Amino acid sequence: MKTMTDYLWFDTAKHREFINITEKVEELVQRSGIAEGFVLVSAMHITAGVYVNDAESGLISDIDEWLEKLAPYRPDYRHHDTGESNGDAHLKSLLIHHEVIVPVTSGKLDLGPWQQVYYAEFDGQRRKRVIVKAIGE
Amino acid sequence: MKTMTDYLWFDTAKHREFINITEKVEELVQRSGIAEGFVLVSAMHITAGVYVNDAESGLISDIDEWLEKLAPYRPDYRHHDTGESNGDAHLKSLLIHHEVIVPVTSGKLDLGPWQQVYYAEFDGQRRKRVIVKAIGE
Amino acid sequence: MKTMTDYLWFDTAKHREFINITEKVEELVQRSGIAEGFVLVSAMHITAGVYVNDAESGLISDIDEWLEKLAPYRPDYRHHDTGESNGDAHLKSLLIHHEVIVPVTSGKLDLGPWQQVYYAEFDGQRRKRVIVKAIGE
Numbered sequence: 001m002k003t004m005t006d007y008l009w010f011d012t013a014k015h016r017e018f019i020n021i022t023e024k025v026e027e028l029v030q031r032s033g034i035a036e037g038f039v040l041v042s043a044m045h046i047t048a049g050v051y052v053n054d055a056e057s058g059l060i061s062d063i064d065e066w067l068e069k070l071a072p073y074r075p076d077y078r079h080h081d082t083g084e085s086n087g088d089a090h091l092k093s094l095l096i097h098h099e100v101i102v103p104v105t106s107g108k109l110d111l112g113p114w115q116q117v118y119y120a121e122f123d124g125q126r127r128k129r130v131i132v133k134a135i136g137e
Numbered sequence: 138m139k140t141m142t143d144y145l146w147f148d149t150a151k152h153r154e155f156i157n158i159t160e161k162v163e164e165l166v167q168r169s170g171i172a173e174g175f176v177l178v179s180a181m182h183i184t185a186g187v188y189v190n191d192a193e194s195g196l197i198s199d200i201d202e203w204l205e206k207l208a209p210y211r212p213d214y215r216h217h218d219t220g221e222s223n224g225d226a227h228l229k230s231l232l233i234h235h236e237v238i239v240p241v242t243s244g245k246l247d248l249g250p251w252q253q254v255y256y257a258e259f260d261g262q263r264r265k266r267v268i269v270k271a272i273g274e
Numbered sequence: 275m276k277t278m279t280d281y282l283w284f285d286t287a288k289h290r291e292f293i294n295i296t297e298k299v300e301e302l303v304q305r306s307g308i309a310e311g312f313v314l315v316s317a318m319h320i321t322a323g324v325y326v327n328d329a330e331s332g333l334i335s336d337i338d339e340w341l342e343k344l345a346p347y348r349p350d351y352r353h354h355d356t357g358e359s360n361g362d363a364h365l366k367s368l369l370i371h372h373e374v375i376v377p378v379t380s381g382k383l384d385l386g387p388w389q390q391v392y393y394a395e396f397d398g399q400r401r402k403r404v405i406v407k408a409i410g411e
Binding site: 173175188189190193195196199200203207232233234237240242248249251252272273274 | 319
Binding site for chain 2: 001036037038051052053054056058059061062063066070095096097100101103105110111112114115135136137
């Protein structure tokens with residue numbers, strides 16, 4: 001059995017941002033020498049997400065608007081009594097989910113033709129991390 | 138360590154459909170000879186989902202209506218500028234999530250008494266795939 | 275390869291409850307002797323969830339209110355034709371998701387500084403279970 005652990009760092013220019021990390025994950029998996037297994041891609045923060053969907057800019061705008069509609073910014077979240085103002089970012093992270101497992105087959109990410117791995121930042125402009133961990137053989 | 142990789146194909150008659158795939162996953166796991174491990178069941182498309190919940194037809198109608206309410210069909214998604222009309226199917230897929238991990242214990246899916254694995258099609262009437270990949274020993 | 279399988283039992287006093295189970299999961303992983311791998315934490319019921327987010331009581335109230343808004347109690351779910359009254363709990367479970375995978379690195383849960391593992395009960399006051407299953411080496 002082989003394992004590989006690495007971390008990707010982000011410091012986005014914008015408060016909210018969607019970053020395609022498929023190639024970086026693919027590169028780490030290839031370097032690991034794992035041919036058959038799973039790779040976990042998981043945000044290490046509670047105001048960011050990781051998801052798999054299409055690399056189409058119109059759709060990404062749709063996703064952003066939809067998340068704002070279902071988990072809107074509001075001044076009056078109770079979480080803000082702590083001095084924070086990012087209650088909405090926590091809810092957006094829960095909605096989109098903070099992690100995915102990608103299958104690895106014959107040394108490659110076994111994704112469908114349109115599936116891409118995205119890091120979704122909901123409270124950016126600070127240094128944040130994603131763990132990429134693979135197990136297999 | 139053992140691994141098993143297989144694919145299930147779907148071509149639904151309806152635009153939206155919910156298909157119980159628990160037995161098929163169970164069968165593949167048994168054939169793999171894996172006694173202890175994880176099986177990943179993951180849609181390879183960005184307009185479909187995989188989830189675990191109850192095999193009760195009333196609940197499935199409730200889930201379908203609820204997804205339509207939270208991620209409705211709309212003509213004006215930006216994604217539709219590409220010629221597509223399935224923006225809602227992408228959002229429904231993100232909401233329900235596209236994959237689950239099922240634990241395998243003593244050669245069986247280690248699910249609770251009411252837990253069933255479902256393929257949720259949100260943009261059907263075309264050939265689509267789910268990967269079933271297990272690792273363990 | 276090593277595997278570890280255990281179950282946590284809950285019988286909450288309240289109908290809805292959020293329980294931090296990070297330490298229990300950590301303890302099970304340490305006892306397993308697994309240094310590198312994944313631990314799956316998965317509700318075995320269809321009216322409960324498992325998620326990773328902040329251990330902040332204001333935020334937990336925000337999450338609870340938000341789930342009630344997006345997946346409200348309603349008398350008229352079709353699922354209730356079976357005699358049940360917990361349709362909302364199924365939808366809340368789907369929204370928050372019923373499981374997480376936590377990476378294990380150097381024998382510890384490889385979580386970010388604010389990440390905690392929560393069991394979310396949406397239909398409590400009865401005995402329910404979570405599986406904690408790790409694989410690795």
